[in-house]
Amino acid sequence: DGGITQSPKYLFRKEGQNVTLSCEQNLNHDAMYWYRQDPGQGLRLIYYSQIVNDFQKGDIAEGYSVSREKKESFPLTVTSAQKNPTAFYLCASRGQGDRSGNTIYFGEGSWLTVV
């Protein structure tokens, strides 16, 4: 089935550690996004990529890094510089010119907790 797969579902990070969240899509979409969601709040954009080997900072990029070496993959690294990383992280992708007109599709999310 086509879709977006995020892993792991749950991740625990120790202080000072970097961790990487995986996002893979087999929808052949060019654009991919990473969002952060805190309890009871909306989504805030961390990074987005419109094409392979290119990505742009969103509203809250500090303490995060990404890469886009392959069309299917857009991993997010939460670095030790991110002082409050405990949150729910959502990856999304968007096609261009598809029949559904740029519909956004989301993965199931990854919970990151600092211990």
Next chain:
Amino acid sequence: KQEVTQIPAALSVPEGENLVLNCSFTDSAIYNLQWFRQDPGKGLTSLLLIQSSQREQTSGRLNASLDKSSGRSTLYIAASQPGDSATYLCAALGSGSARQLTFGSGTQLTVLP
């Protein structure tokens, strides 16, 4: 910078009621507007997408409208059911080259049996 606002933040209704969720956006230069449903601890599921050239879209008991000139969209849910309980988010896709997607903070809906 686009800002998207959803009112109310929370809504509780008895089963069977028709209800309207509101979404407003500050920049009318949008490519489309999309409504999502989010269940607790889950990702977002797309409900309806309205292109900037469209006025409304319907799917089953859901109807979404778009008025670009006033910067508003509404999601109408007919004959609400307890299974409709979730958080509903709207998101505006910008029409510029950056194609940024801006979300509202959502409306948490509870349908009481």
